[in-house]
Amino acid sequence: MTESASTILSVQNLNVHIPTPRGELHAVRGVDFDLQRGEVLGLVGESGSGKSVTLRALLQLHRKPIRVTGAVHYDGQNLMGLSEGRLRAVRGAQIGMIFQEPMTALNPVLTIGEQIRENLQEHRALRGRPAEDRAAELLDLVGIPSARTRLKDYPHQFSGGMRQRAMIAIALASEPRVLLADEPTTALDVTIQDQILRLILRLREQLGMSVILVTHDLGVVAQTCDRVAVMYAGRLVETAGVTDLFRQPRHAYTLGLMRSLPDIGAHRRPLQPIPGSPPDLRDIPQACAFSPRCSFSSQACFGAEPPLIPIRDGRASACVHHAELPGVVEVTS
């Protein structure tokens, strides 16, 4: 994939190795993608497929002994191998991140206000009164009523949805140009999820941000994203525009995912699950990682792992059989 003027973040051959007591985990394996300005890119995949690890790698948050290789170009600058000092100017300031668990991602012993101001102080050199004002403004922006008084509250005094919003406020404090959102709504109820996703989309409009939205909920993807990257066992297996993807998946795994969802017409009929479970990332066979669970697998899937290659209409797939895959049966609700 080539970098164009509208590309804000470009990831090439990203690899993450995590040593564990029971062997080294190759959690992210040669991931490439571009993020365009103002775009919401969905990153989907099942639990453990490497979504969060990828996101952390983009900000160089991994610590020794975890090894990260590859290149992450932000605005033309390679973040990989940047000093901690230089990175700090990017983290939070240019690229903000919100985490999966609103319960655990806020420091329980600092007030929400302190946690917002911390960011303002670091990147906007705001202190005292102006910082306070700006913090209140941010909380208000994410829809927390009586924002100024709530600044003095501790995270545990907020409900789950409010925490998630507070976290967004913190990440947005210094108006980053890219927002990395790691399953921002997984722990929430649908009604709250709805509010949060709307909030992110609205902010994208207002601030012209680009967003990478990590999720495993295909519904969220369909409703929120412009483009989707599907991850399986540490690799991207398919990228496509959101409409294309839902209309015609070009990877057996994506297809399997969609088929395993209940179908409106088929009340109490058996679903079509993907058999088996995802592979152990410590020991990946020399083959398409999905092949053991795939009903389309053939000799061609073995021998080497198929790379993610462009197919038509700006789509890419790592499936040998991408051309043969049937369309999805009408999925409407």
Add this chain to the structure above:
Amino acid sequence: MRATYVLKRLLQIIPTFIAVLILVFLLVRLLPGDPASAILGDRATPEIVERTRRELGLDKPLPVQFGIFVQHLLRGDLGESSSLKVPVLRLIVERLPITLFLSVYAAIIAVLLAVPLAVLAAVRRNTWVDSLIRGVFQVALSLPVFYVALQLLTLLGAKLGWFPIGGYGETFRDHLYHLFLPALTLGFNLAAILVRTLRNSILEVLTAEYVEFARSKGLQSRVVMLRHVLRNALISTVTLLGLNIGALIGGAVITESVFAIPGVGRLMIDAIFGRDYPVIQGLTLVFAVLVSLVFLMTDLIHARLDPRVQHA
């Protein structure tokens, strides 16, 4: 909120205190060997022993003795030491500050030693630095206090002459100087316990999502370490420190005798061996109040550090 919280905790001490009172009274009376014998030497005749018992009020039935004890207590009279022939209150007033000074001093040394070293060990986990720090403190934990005390005395006191051997001194600076070795002895031991837990909680906190989040904000690592990691890791450590203050006061028993410090620890041991009931009673009550207060303070500090506590 804060005031009622304090009051509530204070009220909780009272029943414990009453139980302590009864327990101490009984415990002391269960000691075999009567105080008269303890006070009198080899040569006293049975008549003298009997007379002394009468003087000490030991011939009365237990409930009467308890009644008298409580009555006096309410008047602020803790009785008179049967061996030192001095009001117990005066003894305690004289000696408690020394032990408190020593304990606080030791606690401060422990914290000053433990916090930076625990941070270092945690940050450099599984390197030789970590192993060294943990190893040294493990050894410290495995040696008897009196042995460490005597070695420190011999080496830093007698051989190198850096510190005085025992005593307490007159002025505040004197106290600091005189009590340095005993405080170090106690503090090192406490630090060993603290380092272990603090290191583990730092390691735990380091993996917490909010630390990652803080880093993702682009904060300086110092800020992340102090404000986010340490502050959370210290919460459990404060509780541990509080729980160990009791042990610290207990440890003072031995340290005070090795370092010739006239504190309440030594007084207690002398009193136990000398069957000095009034002193044992008085001191136990003071210990009980003291430890309860320390627990209370620990709770308050904990509540300060951890906002979740008060509101829960």
Add this chain to the structure above:
Amino acid sequence: VTRGGELVYGRYADSLFLDPVLNDANLDIWILTNLYDTLLQPTADGKGVQPGLASAYTVAPGGRSMRLTLRPGLRFADGSALTAQDVKWSLDRARKPDNGAWSGSLASISTIVASGNTVTLNLKQPDPTLPAALATFNAAIMPQKLFNAARGTTEAAKAKAFAEKPIGSGPFVLSSWKKGSSMVLKRNPYYWKKGSDGKALPYLNSIRFEIIPDDNTRILKLQAGELHGAEFIPFSRVAELKANPNLNVQLFPSTKVNTVLMNNRPKLKDGTVNPLSDVRVRQAINHATNKEALIQLVTFGNGKPMRSFMSATTPLFAPQTMYAYNLAKAKQLLTAAGYANGFEVTVLALSGSADELAQLTALQQMWAAAGVRLKIEQLDSATRTARYRAGDFQMRAAAWTNDINDPSQITSYFAIYDNIQSLYTGYKSPEIDRLFAQSQQETNPARRASQYNQIQGIYIKAAPIVFLYETPYPVALSKKVSGFVQIPLGNNIFAATSLEK
């Protein structure tokens, strides 16, 4: 001699009650004479008496009265005069039968007459021990007026109040006292005795006693120069400190004898037969005891085997033939007593006393060879005292020092059942009782000496105790200190002590 300065002296424990009459512990006794002077004083060798507040005394023929002449111009430490009336009052107080543990030493006095600067003691019967008794702490002269002015309504309360801030006529006067931690004595400017420079003693301005129970700490402080002297140096450290060029280790001869007391009663408290009631068994145990080895092990060569039940420093001590170390003999005696296979015996020890423990550990080993299996039961002093007072013991380790410069005290405690059951051993010998009664009124020194010789012979044969060894008082002093004595009775005499600058 250098005058002035403060001597810092490390004691292992503090005094408790500074009343000459009502006190009962060596911790008090051994420093009391620095505060309160007596009419007569023990000599430095402990064998005789010398003039004190009284410059001279005469005993009437027939021994029924004694006349003492006071020195002129005597004063108490507050400057008030010390009169014959004070003497009479003090001695009357000291001999009142229910006043303290020591009144018996003055029991022979029937009346006291004070006139001018003489005091006459009229006696019920002749008393050869009287001069020694008058040189003993309990016969110290106290200021009657000040005592009566002390707080309190009862005699006992006054005594207590006075003892908190005692005023006597000794070389020093108490200046401050933090119980259990430190005590400061200041020079008494009115002290009568003159030093070698012709001026009044004492040389020192003050003495500061620091209480340091831990032996090691005491020694370390001494080595570090924080103390000028320290008492109770463990014998294990004597050689080491002797080698220290800055220190002077003194082994003052003492009246201290170290023994193991046995329960001589036929039955033990629990009703079982007591093997130790058999004299052969007691003798066997004495034979099984290797005194020389014990002295090496426990006192590091600083002791001497006992030659009687009293120390060689005691007046009228007469060396006896003791039980030689002889295992064969010991076994033979045991066999004869029906204990061919030995037996088990428990000794009460004072917990925390390293020396006692070392001693008993060694005995354990030695006696095991003869089949006597010694069990050591460590008890705190209170429990231990209660146990042996009740006769509930088999053996206990004990050390003794005389308080009076006369053999009668130790004899009455060791050998006379009617006092305290011969130190609670239960030993009783009519023969000794008779000899002792005679000796108490015997004014002829030669005859008294012979009575004492017999008493000692009988006692040794009966072996109610295990005779071990005598030990000196080990005191370590800075080389700067001179003129300090600890007399055999244990009294610390600082009157002529001086401190080089």
Add this chain to the structure above:
Amino acid sequence: MTGEQHPPEPLLNVQNLTKTFPVRQGLLERWQGKPAKVVRALTDVNLSVQRGETLGLVGESGCGKSTLARCLVRLHQADTGSVRYDGQEVLVLQGDALRQYHRRVQMIFQDPFSSLNPRMTVGQTLQEVLTVHRLRPKAQQNERIDELLSLVGLPAEAAGRLPHEFSGGQRQRIGIARALALEPECIVADELVSALDVSVQAQVVNLLLELQEKLHLTVLFVAHDLRLVRHLSHRVAVMYLGRVVEVATTQDLFEQPAHPYTQALLAAAPLLEPGHRSEVSALTGELPSPLNVPSGCPFRTRCPHAFDRCVTERPELAEIRPLQQVACHLYDPVDREARQPAGAS
């Protein structure tokens, strides 16, 4: 279905079930006479489950779904109300009778990682059930264990392994096998598949469907995934803040939701169709705390149609059309014409 058809006596009948959890209070507060604080987890819940039916139970987090499920199997002791199972009062059962009840009604848990004792092998886990209830003589136990494992689609060799050696989906199967060992008639499944990946979810859902068919199980299916509930359930109950606010057949509920909350819930659920997001947010505001339940209708603080009566009076569950019950004043004949909500057909 027509109105004349009288529903048969329900297998499980819950009436006015209320459950509160006391909040710990200090001595001082009690002395000051402050009223005891309680979490109102369930308030007057009415619900029935027919034999052989699958009843879905949905609602926001913390609305009391699990509490209800737990009260049914007596993991919680309800405060007041009644639960009748097959005509028999369940809330008073003790000892052996309770054990007999548990043989008939089993619960399957949500968390695949904590619902199995990590120190017991699968075989031991199953065997314990068989032994305690004396379901099979010792000699036949192994055979039965194999049978149970194959019933949930696990290989026989799984019996020797510890839970951590299995994937989440497999663990849920073990949990199901454990419940099935008792040969129950009724299963309470609390968020059975919520923690599983979609690809695995389907496997477990299929298993459930298949077992229900084979063993004629009655199922209370607690979940928050509306899509799944719709797929599995015959009827669905919607809870809000400790109350059941709507019960209807699956088709009615999804096609003509009556309660404003149900409508909001359905509107907020993301569709699987790109670009179909409606412009307005389905709901605003937070779920109120169960410590402090609003007066009147609990939903009124977030309800777009709330009016004065909702503040003062609590709406009761009432039938608005056959087999559809709603607790909402909007459907009270008095207010009906005036205030029919927009979403309802």
Add this chain to the structure above:
Amino acid sequence: MGVLLLLPILAATFAPGLIAPYSPTDFDYSAILKGPSASHPFGTDNFGRDVFSRVVYGTRIDMQIALLTTLFPFVFGTLLGAFTGFVGRWPDTLVGRVADLVVVFPFLVLVIAIVAVLGPGLTNMYIAVSAVGWVAYWRLVRGEVLAQKETEYAQAARVLGFSPTRVLLRHILPNAVTPAIVYLMTDMSLGILLGASLGYLGLGAQPPTPEWGVMVADGKNFMVTAWWISGFPGLALTLAGVTFSLIGDGLADALRPRS
């Protein structure tokens, strides 16, 4: 690592006679206070006893102390913690109050006082430590049981119709006892140290028992002239402490159920 250190300890515990060249109690008047040498690798003490042999024989005593000071507190504290944590209500409150009472006293002072009541010696020390030591285990286990009680497998066990006793003993306790076991290891070395401290005060093991702590205490007068008397037992104490702690860490890893 911990296991490696444990081997000599076990050997010395079960077969001291095979390792020690001399009797631990026999005197040798010809070799008093001799420094380490070929014939006496750790030197001799003031009675001419071989320090090495005493250290070796002391192992058994100290292992006994380690075990007996902790065994009762562990068993009693654990069972009580399991019971009150599981049952809750007034038994829990009651035991909590008693525990409060116990912790209000400084541990060492309380133990000393109890030993003073009962008389010195190891047996009484065990009793004293037991009277106080259970609280730590009670707390640990109670807390853990409270947590485990809420886990789904514990709830599942109840729904499966298992009796409360079975739920507690078979399901909750095995999962709740790990921290107590890990703490047990620390506690064992603390127990030895306590024995040493009481020995220092004359309340611990009685002579001629070769107990490390008492040996260190006995050697305190010889620290300058004959450091080996206290030095080697001190080393043994340290090694034992390190061993227990390493085993504790190892156990913590081994006992943690994998998920």
